[in-house]
Amino acid sequence: MHSRYRELWGLNPEVDFLNHGSFGATPTRVLDAQRQWTLRLERDPIEFLGPERTLLPRIDAVRSVVGKLVNAPPKDIVMVRNATEGVNAVLQSFSLRTGDEVVITSHGYNACNNAVRYAAGRSGASVVVADVPFPLDGPTDVIDAIARVLTDRTRMVLVDHVTSPTGLVFPVEQICELCHSRGIRVMVDGAHGPGMVVVDLDKIDADYYTANHHKWLCGPKTSAFLYVNPQWQAEVHPTTISHGANTDRYGETRFQAEFNWVGTFDPTPILVVPDAIDFVSTLMPRGLDALMNHNRGLATAGRRLLLDRLGIDAPAPEAMLGSLASILLPNPQNRSAAETETLKKRLFTEFRIEVPVFQLGEEKSCLRISAQAYNDLEQYQRLANALMRML
Numbered sequence: 490m491h492s493r494y495r496e497l498w499g500l501n502p503e504v505d506f507l508n509h510g511s512f513g514a515t516p517t518r519v520l521d522a523q524r525q526w527t528l529r530l531e532r533d534p535i536e537f538l539g540p541e542r543t544l545l546p547r548i549d550a551v552r553s554v555v556g557k558l559v560n561a562p563p564k565d566i567v568m569v570r571n572a573t574e575g576v577n578a579v580l581q582s583f584s585l586r587t588g589d590e591v592v593i594t595s596h597g598y599n600a601c602n603n604a605v606r607y608a609a610g611r612s613g614a615s616v617v618v619a620d621v622p623f624p625l626d627g628p629t630d631v632i633d634a635i636a637r638v639l640t641d642r643t644r645m646v647l648v649d650h651v652t653s654p655t656g657l658v659f660p661v662e663q664i665c666e667l668c669h670s671r672g673i674r675v676m677v678d679g680a681h682g683p684g685m686v687v688v689d690l691d692k693i694d695a696d697y698y699t700a701n702h703h704k705w706l707c708g709p710k711t712s713a714f715l716y717v718n719p720q721w722q723a724e725v726h727p728t729t730i731s732h733g734a735n736t737d738r739y740g741e742t743r744f745q746a747e748f749n750w751v752g753t754f755d756p757t758p759i760l761v762v763p764d765a766i767d768f769v770s771t772l773m774p775r776g777l778d779a780l781m782n783h784n785r786g787l788a789t790a791g792r793r794l795l796l797d798r799l800g801i802d803a804p805a806p807e808a809m810l811g812s813l814a815s816i817l818l819p820n821p822q823n824r825s826a827a828e829t830e831t832l833k834k835r836l837f838t839e840f841r842i843e844v845p846v847f848q849l850g851e852e853k854s855c856l857r858i859s860a861q862a863y864n865d866l867e868q869y870q871r872l873a874n875a876l877m878r879m880l
Contacts, residue, residue, distance in 0.1 A: 495863040497863070506863075507842060508845055510681065510704065512703065514863070515708065523757050523764075526756075538756070540750050548568060551763060559698075560688075566714050568749075569715050573680075575714070578726065579717070580604050581728060583644075586612060590614065591615070593648075594635065594648060627805075632660060636667060639667075645674045648676075654815065654857065655805070661677050677698045684780075685705040698716040702765060707768060722742070723744070731747075732750050733748070733750045785812055788814045789807050792814035799877070813859055816857075817854065819880060829854050844858060
């Protein structure tokens with residue numbers, strides 16, 4: 490039986506799309522709302538885009554909606570194109586010196602880890618990798634792995650809220666507490682956070698937190714936010730310096746002004762965020778919490794099915810799952826990168842299943858499923874059948 494929600498998205502009905510985690514998928518209703526914003530923009534571009542006219546109040550309204558969702562003051566939130574841009578803005582603004590250390594984890598997102606390496610390389614700082622195991626027994630393994638590499642030279646830790654390759658919800662509140670006890674700042678890459686798990690920035694207490702709107706909130710592509718603790722806002726600048734750097738009318742604070750206007754851009758993916766949040770919040774009778782619980786339950790059931798059919802062990806406890814779940818493929822786990830890529834291509838071309846298959850390090854071959862309202866358990870059954878034939 491197909492999910493009754495599938496018709497709300499424009500996904501190809503001939504493909505089992507089990508990869509919402511990569512770029513998300515925007516519902517038709519939200520795309521229609523974005524088109525209306527585009528028509529309004531093109532009807533009078535000067536009136537619409539002029540920061541001193543109507544654009545800034547509209548961005549402020551979005552900021553308020555996002556702030557309410559993640560329990561943070563709207564004044565501490567700015568808009569960016571994606572979480573990677575948010576990470577880059579913080580890192581390229583952060584003052585590093587020779588001998589300093591920045592910690593990342595072995596489960597981190599490659600693009601953001603590259604941003605750390607770039608920022609560190611320019612200043613002579615070092616990048617230290619906390620080797621979080623996979624498989625692992627629980628959240629304590631994550632905290633211990635990070636604690637082991639902290640030194641008196643550690644200036645910042647970049648950690649995922651939900652890891653992209655392994656689909657694990659990391660204990661970011663405890664990680665922030667650990668690092669702050671040693672005077673170390675924490676940047677949380679929350680790309681997968683909002684819409685998958687409860688995000689309470691007051692409780693998490695990160696120095697910086699950035700997240701996408703286009704993934705689990707189902708907004709259009711190129712829409713994200715960056716939160717910066719007030720004490721650090723004067724230090725943080727966007728990756729593109731524009732009029733806001735010396736023009737007061739572009740925002741209530743210099744922090745907002747610089748991010749509000751980074752040159753001519755399409756603001757419609759940002760302006761439609763309230764529509765996307767309304768969509769995911771009203772899709773199920775009991776609101777966004779119900780959708781998140783539904784998706785987590787489906788991801789968990791899909792993972793159990795795959796583990797049972799393939800005869801393999803769970804690489805992490807279910808308590809660490811959101812709506813992503815990764816498994817280690819059975820022998821040979823040490824497939825080459827080319828063999829792993831061939832496996833992914835065959836799943837799509839022969840079985841019409843869109844799902845990521847990738848190398849974790851040099852020795853482990855992983856497959857990651859996603860679960861959104863448009864998915865159903867039969868799709869994971871077809872994936873299991875395909876894997877049994879191929880492996």
